[in-house]
Amino acid sequence: MSGPKGTYDVLPGSEFGATAAVREALLAPSRLAGYAYAEAPVFEATELFSRGVGESTDVVTKEMFTFSDRADRSLTLRPEGTVGVLRAALDAGLHKGQLPVKLRYAGPMFRAERPQAGRYRQFQQVGVEALGLDDPALDAEVVALAWQAYAGIGLRKVRLLLTSLGDAACRPAYRASLTSFLDGLELDEETRRRATLNPLRVLDDKRPELQAQLADAPLMVDALCDACRDHLTAVQAGLDALGVPYEAAPRLVRGLDYYMRTTFEFVHDGLGAQSAVGGGGRYDGLAELIGGPPLPGIGWALGVERTLLALKAEGLDAPGEPTLDVFVVPLGAPAKAHAVGLVGQLRAAGVAADLAYGDRGMKGAMKAADRSGAAYAVVLGDRDLEAGEAQLKDLREHAQVAVPLDAVVETLKEKLL
Ligand code: AMP
Numbered sequence: 149m150s151g152p153k154g155t156y157d158v159l160p161g162s163e164f165g166a167t168a169a170v171r172e173a174l175l176a177p178s179r180l181a182g183y184a185y186a187e188a189p190v191f192e193a194t195e196l197f198s199r200g201v202g203e204s205t206d207v208v209t210k211e212m213f214t215f216s217d218r219a220d221r222s223l224t225l226r227p228e229g230t231v232g233v234l235r236a237a238l239d240a241g242l243h244k245g246q247l248p249v250k251l252r253y254a255g256p257m258f259r260a261e262r263p264q265a266g267r268y269r270q271f272q273q274v275g276v277e278a279l280g281l282d283d284p285a286l287d288a289e290v291v292a293l294a295w296q297a298y299a300g301i302g303l304r305k306v307r308l309l310l311t312s313l314g315d316a317a318c319r320p321a322y323r324a325s326l327t328s329f330l331d332g333l334e335l336d337e338e339t340r341r342r343a344t345l346n347p348l349r350v351l352d353d354k355r356p357e358l359q360a361q362l363a364d365a366p367l368m369v370d371a372l373c374d375a376c377r378d379h380l381t382a383v384q385a386g387l388d389a390l391g392v393p394y395e396a397a398p399r400l401v402r403g404l405d406y407y408m409r410t411t412f413e414f415v416h417d418g419l420g421a422q423s424a425v426g427g428g429g430r431y432d433g434l435a436e437l438i439g440g441p442p443l444p445g446i447g448w449a450l451g452v453e454r455t456l457l458a459l460k461a462e463g464l465d466a467p468g469e470p471t472l473d474v475f476v477v478p479l480g481a482p483a484k485a486h487a488v489g490l491v492g493q494l495r496a497a498g499v500a501a502d503l504a505y506g507d508r509g510m511k512g513a514m515k516a517a518d519r520s521g522a523a524y525a526v527v528l529g530d531r532d533l534e535a536g537e538a539q540l541k542d543l544r545e546h547a548q549v550a551v552p553l554d555a556v557v558e559t560l561k562e563k564l565l
Contacts, residue, residue, distance in 0.1 A: 154261070154269025163456070166466035167272055170301065170452050171254040173467050174274045177296040181289065183252035183276050188232035190256065194222040200231035200438045202405025204345035211259040213269075225258035228404065229275045230431065230447055231438065237279055238440040247280030257449075266422030266454050275428075277447035282432060284379050287410040287446050288386025294414060294426055294448050295392045301455065302464045303416070306425060309397035310387075310412045311369060312380040313348070313429070318373035319408070323347055325366045333361050352401040367398040376409055383410050406431040410446060416454070418461030425458055426450030473564050474501040475522040475543075477513040480530040486553075487528050490538075493557050499564055518543060523564070526556060 151157060158167045175183075194214050201208050213225040226232050233253055242249045254274040261267055276293060278286050291308065298306040314322060326347045335343060335350075339358065343350050351362060372380065387394055400413055411429035419425070428448025435443035459466050474494055478487035487503055494501035502520060504513035510527075517525040527539040537550045540559065551559050 152269070154263035154267075156268060160469070164272075164453055166456060166468060167452055169467035169469065170455055171272065171274050173301045174297040174450055174452070174455065175252050175254060175276075177300060178250075178252045178276045178293045181250070181293055183250040183278075183293075186233050186236065186251040186253045186277075187255070188226075188229070188236040188253070190258075191223045191225050192232050192235065194224040196231055196235060196438055197224050197227060200234075200406060200434060201228065204349075205403060205405050207259060207403060211261055213258045213260055227259045228257055229253055229255070229273055229449055230277060230404075230406075231434070233275070233277050233447075234279065234435060234440075234445065235438060237277075238435060238438075238443070243280055243435075243441070243443050248283075248286060249279040250276070251279070252276045254452075264422070266419055266451075266457055268453060272452035273449040274452065275447055275449040277445055279435075279443060279445040282379075282409075282430070282444040284382035284410075285386050287379075287383045287430060288390060288392075290428070290446050290448060291383070291387060291394075291410075291412055292390040292392045294428070294450060297450060298414065298425070298455070301459065301467065303455070303458055303462060305417055305462060306458070307415050307417070308392065308394040308412060309400050309415060310384070310394040310410070311397045311400045312372055312376055312409050313401070313407050313411045314368050314372055314376050315408050315432070318371055318376055319368070322366065322368050322371040325371070326351075329365050346405065348401045351399045362399075369396070369398045379409055402427055402429065406434045406437065408432055412448070414450070416458040416461065419454060419457055422454060424451070425454045470500050472502055472520050472522040473499045474524045474526060474560055475504065475517040475520045476501065476526045476528065477504045477510075477517055478528045479510055479513070483528040483530055483533050486533060487526075490526065490528075490556060494560065497557055497561055497565075499557075499560055517541075524560060526560075 156164060158164050198208050207227045212227055215223055217223055233251055237249055256270050257273050258270050260269055263269060278290055295308060330343045330347055330350060339350060351365060400411060402411060407429035409430040413427035414425045415423045416425045426448055430446040432444040456466055476487045476491050478484040491501045491503045504516050523543060525541040525543055527541060532538055536553050538553055538556050539548055540551045541548045
């Protein structure tokens with residue numbers, strides 16, 4: 149029996165077995181930068197997403213997992229993390245305290261997309277949000293934290309695409325000029341529909357024949373008001389100061405409606421069609437859209453599966469679970485009783501230790517020790533116990549020494565820590 153369409157299981161040795169370690173590694177730079185851990189529910193009122201993510205987006209119109217609870221309230225499994233975390237922060241009144249409010253999160257998101265390599269119906273994101281200020285230096289920090297997340301995990305082939313989507317002062321006029329440009333083109337029905345809902349979305353279409361028609365389309369970056377232009381220039385200066393390279397991407401539009409001004413995406417060229425490993429931007433109008441006070445904000449979300457696929461494409465190892473240091477092999481009941489206590493002491497001392505459970509004979513237990521990946525085995529027979537010692541085996545060098553029982557933990561700590 150397999151799991152539902154578009155899902156996968158995280159198990160040792162499986163394709164996404166390193167999920168937990170990757171989540172942690174990607175968020176490590178943000179943790180150091182003062183982004184506190186946040187967690188919002190996996191489901192929310194459907195209205196939160198239709199208002200927040202936007203009625204014109206594919207996510208809301210086609211991809212939400214929506215259901216009713218027993219009191220007939222419409223609920224939806226979260227398709228992204230920003231709206232829920234923002235709702236939670238507003239609910240708790242965090243915006244009335246010290247600003248910016250800096251939050252980080254990790255967890256599963258749900259979108260009823262057509263599954264393919266790198267695209268799943270339940271997938272993992274890590275994210276950060278910085279709320280309460282529209283300081284471009286904060287934009288630069290947020291973008292740099294994602295850059296450092298990829299660099300920290302070892303990826304070399306990530307590119308940062310950066311642009312500005314303008315704001316309420318300059319986007320409406322630009323939108324009108326783009327709409328009249330699009331009106332003059334031969335567009336298929338579906339594209340025409342998208343142009344009516346959100347003309348900017350058409351610019352991001354990957355089809356070469358459409359891109360050819362769009363060669364002379366007006367661009368948002370050429371139509372920015374002074375405030376938005378200054379903001380973009382300051383973000384770029386901040387990224388220069390932080391040593392983060394970026395590429396201007398004037399046609400970048402993202403799949404969620406709430407973005408304005410600073411907008412960015414991280415792509416990896418080793419991933420084929422699903423090349424976006426992460427993305428984000430500024431969403432200064434979002435708090436009001438979901439019924440809160442005006443509150444600027446900026447954030448990103450990075451895809452965990454695509455990060456793992458990118459590591460594989462670059463031939464890099466994913467961060468792993470801690471490997472075992474010591475495997476204890478008791479032979480006989482009194483030795484087993486002692487071994488249980490010894491493993492407890494080793495773990496308490498910070499040594500990764502395990503025990504040959506199941507009362508196997510010497511041969512089977514030593515095989516288990518070899519397979520465990522541990523560097524050392526402690527073999528404890530009844531005769532050793534009587535003599536007050538244990539046999540310490542170096543499993544790599546195949547050397548063995550007798551160690552007094554009360555010195556086993558200290559000896560191993562010295563060798564390992
Ligand atoms: P978005 O929330 O659409 O901006 O997505 C942010 C990142 O999440 C993307 O760059 C992907 O890395 C990842 N992502 C989005 N949708 C999926 C999906 N269906 N399956 C796997 N990863 C996804």
